[in-house]
Amino acid sequence: MIDPYYLQQLAIGLSLGMTYALMAIGFTLIFGVLNVVNFAHGEIYTLGAFAGLVLISAVAPPIVAVIFGALAVGALAGFSLERLAFKPFRRFTDEASLKSRAMRESTLLSSLAVSIVVREALEILFGSEMRSLPFDYLINTPVRIGPVILVTGDFIIFGVAAAMLIGLQYLLTRTRIGLAIRAVSNNPLGAKYVGIDTDRTIITTFVVGSMMGAAAGILMGLYYGAIFPAMGFVPGIKAFVAMVMGGLSSIPGAVVCALILGVAESMATTFVSSGWSDMVAYAFLILTLIFFPNGLFGARRERV
Amino acid sequence: MSAPLLAIEDLHVAMGPQEILHGVQLAVPQGSIVAVLGSNGVGKTTLMRAVSGIYRARRGSISFDGQPITNLPAHRIVNLGLLQAPEGxxxxxxxxxxxxxxxxxxxxxLGELDRVLGMFPVLGERLRQNAGSLSGGEQQMLCIARALMRRPTLLLLDEPSLGLAPKIVAQIFDLVERIRAEGVSILLVEQNARAALRIADHAAVMEDGRILLSGPAAQLRDDPRIAEAYLGGHVH
Incomplete structure (x- = not known):
């Protein structure tokens, strides 16, 4: 019989991993299409959480409306982010510049700049300290399953992450817009020759990816009960690590690695103090880069 | 004579400070095959990309079916029925x-799927396969088939024979004639001048970003300058 302690840690780890997965899905989607890292994804997460806070304190709507509000803010934020930080560097339409290093590095910095501006603006507006969300909205009612205690939020996060993954898979393989996203990801020049409006497809990708990031933000806010302007930073790093471990542009790979990361972190707290658990992610990142430069799942996979 | 389906007038295209096309003049009459010949780097692909809206024109005009399409976004040009099977x-x-x-x-x-698969039966056998796993000739066929799915009125073919075995090249050129027989006009860019002149109605020779000479394909076939420069007038 396994010690219930480890079962509990496993459950906590899976739940933690799911929250990383929620972030990683949107992150990987955007990377897959543009081949650029979107450093502002963590701030989209924060914006989703703060949009929820503002909605709750202003009109106190039912929780479903709070989540839809966060999704709408995420969509708007994704759209603006693309126009502000990515579009200006896409003036040249030939294949070489679309995937060139200069393009990648400039948008790396422009998205980082947007993320800093957003974080500072939120600090000016809301202050940098933790803000707690009203107790009635929280999703942390304990649920006991045998020896393991979970909270309702664990199930909600699991459900939302699974729904997003399945929904996204459906979108990417069964719908016109999803095929266009994959086509642009696979061959941006070829996409132009079949009549795809690549500009619009890229915006759509940002909108979809950012809605997922914002949903993750509000769910985590409701799960932990507190939000703050810098809350997106650590999950952003974890999502980045999961993406790299998963092979950079494989969404299922990123999800699996996010779960591995979550479980490893929660197990690590058995041996080291919890303040050190973030080191697990960095260690994984370094080990992955050294031993599995193509990600844990080896060979090249289809992008997105 | 009725207006040509595609009319290119004094087209100038530049990449940054460097001008590649210096005033190209070319017309594709309805229902014909027009071949543009020329060696590597004279601007043939640049011309094709400008027509499809991938590159912008610095000066001059392109009109398709009586409508100006100069500097229209690529996806709008596709919607008008001007498709390209591009280089590479x-x-x-x-x-x-x-x-x-x-x-x-x-x-x-997908209205055209059955008809297109009828023309390219090999693709029908490989529908579930990754396109990257096809052979070079099959990839070229997929590239043309993909363009035909839109029911084009004008099809641009940029070097369809590049890197293919002679037997496959003959197959591709047969297909091009069949496509024309179905009422699609064709603008063909080729280095394989001999094969291109065999199926073309009109031809133009490009050199250094300009059209050097043009005329009925039969006439160009007999032109000693063409024979010398492009048909291997000299012994290989």
Missing amino acids: RQIFSNMSVRENLVLGGGDVG
Whole structure:
């Protein structure tokens, strides 16, 4: 019989991993299409959480409306982010510049700049300290399953992450817009020759990816009960690590690695103090880069 | 004589400070095959990309079906029925053959699928396969088939024979004639001048970003300058 302690840690780890997965899905989607890292994804997460806070304190709507509000803010934020930080560097339409290093590095910095501006603006507006969300909205009612205690939020996060993954898979393989996203990801020049409006497809990708990031933000806010302007930073790093471990542009790979990361972190707290658990992610990142430069799942996979 | 389907007038195209096309003049009459010949680097692909809206024109005009299309975005030009099977094929190598064809159909949908697969039976056998796993000739066929899914009125073919075995090249050129027989006008860019002149009605020779000479294909076939420069007048 396994010690219930480890079962509990496993459950906590899976739940933690799911929250990383929620972030990683949107992150990987955007990377897959543009081949650029979107450093502002963590701030989209924060914006989703703060949009929820503002909605709750202003009109106190039912929780479903709070989540839809966060999704709408995420969509708007994704759209603006693309126009502000990515579009200006896409003036040249030939294949070489679309995937060139200069393009990648400039948008790396422009998205980082947007993320800093957003974080500072939120600090000016809301202050940098933790803000707690009203107790009635929280999703942390304990649920006991045998020896393991979970909270309702664990199930909600699991459900939302699974729904997003399945929904996204459906979108990417069964719908016109999803095929266009994959086509642009696979061959941006070829996409132009079949009549795809690549500009619009890229915006759509940002909108979809950012809605997922914002949903993750509000769910985590409701799960932990507190939000703050810098809350997106650590999950952003974890999502980045999961993406790299998963092979950079494989969404299922990123999800699996996010779960591995979550479980490893929660197990690590058995041996080291919890303040050190973030080191697990960095260690994984370094080990992955050294031993599995193509990600844990080896060979090249289809992008997105 | 009625207005040509595609009319290019005094087209100038530049990449940054460097001008590549210096005033190209070319017309594709309805229902014909026009071949543009010339060696590597004279601007043939630049011309094709400018017509498809991938590159912008610095000066001059392009009109299609009586409508100006100069500097229209690429996807709008596709919607007008001007399709291209581009150089390097530019297929979606990570996606299935079927998905490539679905993307080719775009707004028009899959109405053409059966007819296109009738022309390219080999693709029908490989619908679920990744496009990247096809042979070079099959990839070229997929590239043309993908363009045909939109029911084009004008098809641009940029070096369809590049890198293919002679037997496959003959097959591709047979297909080009069949496509024309179905009422699609064709603008063909080729280095394989001999094969291109065999099927073309009109031909133009490009050199250094300009059209050097043009006329009926039969006439160019007999032109000693063409024979010398492009048909291997000298002994190999």
